[in-house]
Amino acid sequence: MKKYFPIVVAVSLLFSCKMENPPAALISSKPVWQSQVDSLLPLLGHRNWIIIADQAFPLQSSAGMTYVNTGTSLPEAAQYVMEQLDSAHHVNPILYLDRELSFVPGGPAYRDTLQQIFKGQPVQTLLHDSVFAKLDKTAGLFKVVVLKTTTTLAYSSVFINLDCKYWNAEKEAALREAMKGQ
Known part of the structure; x- marks a missing residue:
C-alpha cells in the first residue's frame, strides 16, 4: 500500500485542479459557425464578400473562397451576420439578392422576411449569373466567405x-480633388 501512496496523491491532485480561466472556446455558448464568423469578420474589409447561401450553392474551387457550414436557416444566419456587421467599425454591407427570387414560388414572402432583417438597408437585385460574374472577378483577388445554410x-x-465604413465615395472624391493640384 505504501508504494501506491504517491500515485494516489498525484492522481488526487490532478483531478482536484481547476482551470481559473478556461479558453473562451470551452465556455462559449455560441454555435461554431457564429464563432467562425466572429473570428473572420475583423479580417475582412473593403471588397471582400460574405455570401449567405442556400443549401445547393456550389462548392467552388477558387482559392479565395472560404466555406462555413452553419447548419441553420438562411434567415437565421442573415440575422446574425447583419447584427455583426451593424456593430463592426470597419465595414458596411452592400446587399444583393437574385432578381429571380421574386418569381420563385414563396420568393416574395421570403424576400419580405429578409427585408425585415436588413432593416431598411438598400438591396440591389441582379440576375443570378450577374452576381456570379461579380464574384468570379473578385474571388481571384479578395476573400469570399460562404456561409452554407x-x-x-x-x-x-x-x-x-x-x-469601408469610415471612408465613403464622397470622402474619396474630395481627397482626389484635393490631390489634383499637388
Whole structure:
C-alpha cells in the first residue's frame, strides 16, 4: 500500500485542479459557425464578400473562397451576420439578392422576411449569373466567405459586398480633388 501512496496523491491532485480561466472556446455558448464568423469578420474589409447561401450553392474551387457550414436557416444566419456587421467599425454591407427570387414560388414572402432583417438597408437585385460574374472577378483577388445554410428555396442566397465604413465615395472624391493640384 505504501508504494501506491504517491500515485494516489498525484492522481488526487490532478483531478482536484481547476482551470481559473478556461479558453473562451470551452465556455462559449455560441454555435461554431457564429464563432467562425466572429473570428473572420475583423479580417475582412473593403471588397471582400460574405455570401449567405442556400443549401445547393456550389462548392467552388477558387482559392479565395472560404466555406462555413452553419447548419441553420438562411434567415437565421442573415440575422446574425447583419447584427455583426451593424456593430463592426470597419465595414458596411452592400446587399444583393437574385432578381429571380421574386418569381420563385414563396420568393416574395421570403424576400419580405429578409427585408425585415436588413432593416431598411438598400438591396440591389441582379440576375443570378450577374452576381456570379461579380464574384468570379473578385474571388481571384479578395476573400469570399460562404456561409452554407439549410434553406432550400431557389435563388434565396444573400450576397454581401463589404465596403469601408469610415471612408465613403464622397470622402474619396474630395481627397482626389484635393490631390489634383499637388
